[in-house]
Amino acid sequence: MANKKGNNTNDETYYVWVGGSCDYGRKERAGGGAYIVEQNGKETGRYVTSDLGTTEFRMMLTVMIHAMETLDANSTIVFMTNVSYLQNFDKTPNEKTANADLIAQCIATKERHLSVSLKIVSYHKYAQLPETHEMAHKAMLGRR
Numbered sequence: 001m002a003n004k005k006g007n008n009t010n011d012e013t014y015y016v017w018v019g020g021s022c023d024y025g026r027k028e029r030a031g032g033g034a035y036i037v038e039q040n041g042k043e044t045g046r047y048v049t050s051d052l053g054t055t056e057f058r059m060m061l062t063v064m065i066h067a068m069e070t071l072d073a074n075s076t077i078v079f080m081t082n083v084s085y086l087q088n089f090d091k092t093p094n095e096k097t098a099n100a101d102l103i104a105q106c107i108a109t110k111e112r113h114l115s116v117s118l119k120i121v122s123y124h125k126y127a128q129l130p131e132t133h134e135m136a137h138k139a140m141l142g143r144r
Contacts (some may be wrong), residue, residue: 011039011040012075012076013039013075013076013077013078014037014038014039014044014067014071014072014075014076014077014078015037015038015039015078015080016035016036016037016038016064016067016071016077016078016079016080017035017036017037017038017080017081017126017128017129017131017132018033018034018035018060018063018064018067018079018080018081018083018086018132019033019034019035019060019081019083019129019130019131019132019133019134019135019136020032020033020034020056020057020059020060020063020083020132020133020136021056021059021133021136021137021139021140022054022055022056022057022059022140023140024055028052028053028143029052029053029054029055030050030051030052030054030140030141030143031050031051031052031054031055031056031058031059031140032048032049032050032056032059032135032136032137032138032139032140032143033048033049033050033056033058033059033060033061033062033063033136034046034047034048034049034063034132034133034135034136034139035047035048035063035064035066035067035132036128036131036132037067037071038128045070046135047063047066047067047070048063048135048136048138048139049062049063049066049139050136050139050140050142050143051143052143056136057083057085057086057098057099058099058102059136060081060083060086061086061089061099061102061103061105061106062102064079064086064089064106065102065105065106065109067079068106068109068110068112068113068116069109071113073112073113074112074113074114075113075114076113076114076115076116077113077115077116077117078116078117078118078119079116079117079118079119080118080119080121080126080128080129081118081119081120081121081129082120082121082122082123082129083120084120086118087118087120088103089103089106089118090103090106090107090110090116090118091103092107
């Protein structure tokens with residue numbers, strides 16, 4: 001598990017720090033999502049994306065899907081975030097579920113791994129979360 005500095009104590013596990021940003025106040029409503037991957041206490045990858053006409057929640061689910069599609073099959077992934085909304089990433093959606101399409105894709109993509117979980121952590125306790133937010137924010141601004 002990741003310690004306060006974000007270092008990992010389990011060599012086999014990917015820790016994926018997920019953040020997002022959205023500009024609800026603008027008509028084009030740009031959103032961005034980003035992640036930082038750590039394994040064995042070292043950063044092993046980054047990813048950022050953005051789009052118009054979306055929300056930060058959609059973008060964060062999108063980067064989670066990207067991580068599950070990109071990281072080694074049959075691996076263990078722990079998503080680290082401060083966004084409690086993402087706890088539903090693997091709960092079967094119904095007709096009232098927001099972002100049901102992306103949640104269904106998360107569920108399907110999760111199957112290629114041994115284990116995928118999500119841990120809610122304090123935003124200000126780990127440097128990776130403000131960093132992913134800033135990455136997503138810059139990508140979002142670039143979409144305007």
